[in-house]
Amino acid sequence: MNRHLGERALLRALEGESRAREREHLASCATCVGRRAQLALELRRIGTELREGPAPRLIERPSAIRWMPAVLGAGAAAGLLVWTVLGRAPIPAQVADAEPLSLDNVTAALFATDEIDDVAMPVRGSEFVEVQAALRGEWPCASPDPWLDRDCS
Amino acid sequence: MVAAALTMAHRGFVDPGVLDYDDLYRAHHARVLRVCRLLLGDPDEAEDVGQEVFVKLFRACQTPRPDMAWGPWLTRVAAHACRDRRRSRWWRRWWMAADELDEGAVAAPGRTPEGEVLGAEQRRRIWRAFDRLATRQREVFVLRHVEGWSTQDVADALGLETGSVKRHLFRAVRHMRAALSEGS
Numbered sequence: 001m002n003r004h005l006g007e008r009a010l011l012r013a014l015e016g017e018s019r020a021r022e023r024e025h026l027a028s029c030a031t032c033v034g035r036r037a038q039l040a041l042e043l044r045r046i047g048t049e050l051r052e053g054p055a056p057r058l059i060e061r062p063s064a065i066r067w068m069p070a071v072l073g074a075g076a077a078a079g080l081l082v083w084t085v086l087g088r089a090p091i092p093a094q095v096a097d098a099e100p101l102s103l104d105n106v107t108a109a110l111f112a113t114d115e116i117d118d119v120a121m122p123v124r125g126s127e128f129v130e131v132q133a134a135l136r137g138e139w140p141c142a143s144p145d146p147w148l149d150r151d152c153s
Numbered sequence: 154m155v156a157a158a159l160t161m162a163h164r165g166f167v168d169p170g171v172l173d174y175d176d177l178y179r180a181h182h183a184r185v186l187r188v189c190r191l192l193l194g195d196p197d198e199a200e201d202v203g204q205e206v207f208v209k210l211f212r213a214c215q216t217p218r219p220d221m222a223w224g225p226w227l228t229r230v231a232a233h234a235c236r237d238r239r240r241s242r243w244w245r246r247w248w249m250a251a252d253e254l255d256e257g258a259v260a261a262p263g264r265t266p267e268g269e270v271l272g273a274e275q276r277r278r279i280w281r282a283f284d285r286l287a288t289r290q291r292e293v294f295v296l297r298h299v300e301g302w303s304t305q306d307v308a309d310a311l312g313l314e315t316g317s318v319k320r321h322l323f324r325a326v327r328h329m330r331a332a333l334s335e336g337s
Contacts, residue, residue, distance in 0.1 A: 007330075008323055015304060015319075039330070046329055047298040049279050055190050056280050 005032045010039050174214045177223050178207060184224075185231050191295050192235035194284055198242070202234045209234075228300060229310040232292055239288060275333060282332030290325035293318055 005013070009022050013036050018026065026032055133139060185206055189199035209230055210223070286294065289311075296307045297318075304322070308315045 007327060011323055011326055039326075042330055042333060043298055043326065046279055046283075046333065047301075049276060050191060050283060050295070050299045051187070053276060053279075055187075055196070056277075 004029065005035070007039075010036050014040055014043070174211055177210060177214070177227075181224060181227050182207065185227050188228060188231050188295060188300065189235055191283070191299065192232065192291060193238060198238060199235075202231065202238050205234050206231045225302075225306065225310065228296065228302075232296070232310060236288070236292070278332045278335060279329070282329050286325055286328060287321075290321045290328070293321040294325040294329070297322055 005022055005025060009018070010032070012018050013022060013026060026036070182203070186199055186203045189202045189206070190196055193199050193202065206227060210227060213226075283291070283294075292311060293307055296302045296310060297304065302310070304315050304318050307313075307322075308318045311318070313321075
């Protein structure tokens with residue numbers, strides 16, 4: 001078997017830490033020897049550049065990947081705030097100051113009959129008798145049909 | 154033996170007879186600044202951290218340490234100071250992205266024949282790829298392939314296992330080579 005050495009094995013060889021099998025392979029494989037030499041050359045060049053080359057100044061800018069979600073989040077929060085504050089209908093002052101209504105107030109208002117006489121009710125003449133009787137809790141007895149007035153007292 | 158000692162001294166592992174702060178400053182300032190510049194990617198921050206490192210050196214020099222290898226000590230202190238600085242400026246690094254190089258600086262010619270071999274485009278690729286290395290990969294790569302330390306020395310300086318150093322180094326090398334071979 002003559003599989004060439006991987007990059008990790010080549011680096012080990014460069015560090016002088018090859019395993020026995022890798023050393024045997026290197027002894028017989030010109031390709032891997034060449035690859036090891038190439039790796040050594042590249043590392044030397046990189047090291048030389050980092051050690052001696054003019055270190056460039058990196059131009060830093062706010063990363064769009066980082067600030068875009070922040071900006072979108074801030075925009076959404078501001079929109080929500082505006083919607084909450086401005087989107088609500090204004091409450092009239094007298095309503096806002098009034099005491100809160102309870103169910104008892106509502107029921108009493110709906111079914112109160114004390115002031116019924118003061119209320120101008122647009123009732124047709126033909127229905128007047130029935131309406132007056134209904135408000136008194138009675139049954140009208142003025143119907144022309146006696147069969148319909150059985151409950152009349 | 155003498156040649157080996159001189160090589161070690163050149164790399165900063167031994168400072169024969171150098172215990173004076175001024176001498177140490179002259180011998181190592183540029184190198185330490187370069188390491189800081191590589192680890193931080195920002196010349197202004199590198200200058201700040203470099204000053205911190207040499208303040209620590211000044212304090213350390215108050216105590217006589219005849220056998221101290223000041224070169225590795227300085228590099229180790231610089232690496233840790235750079236790491237602290239990066240941690241304290243995480244917000245800026247998170248917010249900002251260094252996506253462009255100062256073209257003028259990259260296009261400048263190399264100072265060594267080996268540097269001359271690299272074209273401007275390759276230089277740009279190297280620096281861009283280096284800038285994208287993870288912090289640990291960057292530290293390991295700088296100490297191993299720029300400073301020329303052994304894997305064991307790198308592990309000792311950074312407080313890592315040698316296996317961990319090798320893993321970081323392999324990833325860094327693969328990343329750098331991939332960047333260098335792009336388009337070729």
